Amino acid sequence: MTIKNTIPEEMIASQVALALQEDVGQLDLTADLIPIKTQAIATIITREKAILSGQAWCNQVFQQLDPNITIEWFFSDGDRLDENDVLCKLTGSARTLLTGERTAMNFIQTLSATATHVNAYVEEISGLATDILDTRKTIPGLRLAQKYAVLCGGGVNHRIGLYDGILIKENHINAAGSIAAAVEHARQYHAGIDIEVEVENFTELKQALAAQADIILLDNFEPDDLIKAVELNQKQAKLEASGGINLNTVRAIAETGVDRISIGALTKDIKAVDLSMRFL
Structure with missing residues (x-):
């Protein structure tokens, strides 16, 4: 290879x-x-x-x-x-x-x-149209090296650092006032960069969809809820599952129809x- x-x-x-x-x-x-x-x-x-x-x-x-x-x-x-x-x-x-x-x-x-x-x-999700992504949970000083190793293993890189991608999380939302405000500010200040929003429930998911986020991270959603999220999404945004996913659960998560799965354990465990x- x-x-x-x-x-x-x-x-x-x-x-x-x-x-x-x-x-x-x-x-x-x-x-x-x-x-x-x-x-x-x-x-x-x-x-x-x-x-x-x-x-x-x-x-x-x-x-x-x-x-x-x-x-x-x-x-x-x-x-x-x-x-x-x-x-x-x-x-x-x-x-x-x-x-x-x-x-x-x-x-x-x-x-x-x-x-x-x-x-x-x-290999565990072979045959399914879902990508396995890394995170920023890397060994200090070896971020790019481990990101390269992820590619060697057949995975896909998430953002490399804070400088090349926008991921709006709970604290960002609280500081901005709302999901809609955070996404709007991101578009104003960093046009042309995909905007990802992390959500923890269906209320936040609907808000992220209404704000037209490019990617939505579904944090700790159960498989049944992931299926509902995929149906609700209707391919408006890319959906990313994350949180507590391991080799025993990753295929079931991929089978829900999400586009990508991010796993911190890839580089830290x-x-x-x-x-x-x-x-x-």
Whole structure:
């Protein structure tokens, strides 16, 4: 699978530089015991099934430590991995391979974990015309990286941050005075940007429809209520279900006919993929 990584290289480089600084500091005291001219070949393998994500971060780790390290990848981001698959082969300074090992694998195992978790939800609703979306509940400093991993898993990105989308929630409504006022202000100040409104009941849903919101987030609606909301909506706005949705409930939610399902757990409730680097 080919997943386009649109994250600027300088941003990936800065994330990696920070990770190396907190791990390596001024010197890897243990790798320093290895003779400086010692060369080595190593592989990174997965000990479990996964969806790969994070190649650019791994590459950047070794690029910053030693540009002479070569990496041969056998899979691409978005590919499905089986237990004991060899992800890549690295060749170069033994010291550098040892120093970069943990940082590189931290990025791959975290982003692959995100992609794998997302893919489980995508597969669970296979055959239905509903998108699985992420949220802003991401690891601090890794927002764009995890958003990219979501794409690797087959999911869809919600707004990246507060700067590229409008989501009017309860406190915004209270501060503005009403749903209608909040939507009207959004149109005045940010024309051309889709306006999403979060609602918690049918009264608010009707108000959001009357205000002609582009997207309506149905917060913690039960499946039966979601079906009623879809009927009431009549395709006027895109409907998004959210709140407490898990792998056991996601298909039933998708079957109600909502357009999209947003799940915070995709990026915050993840289990790192088990990886290992082995010297040959």
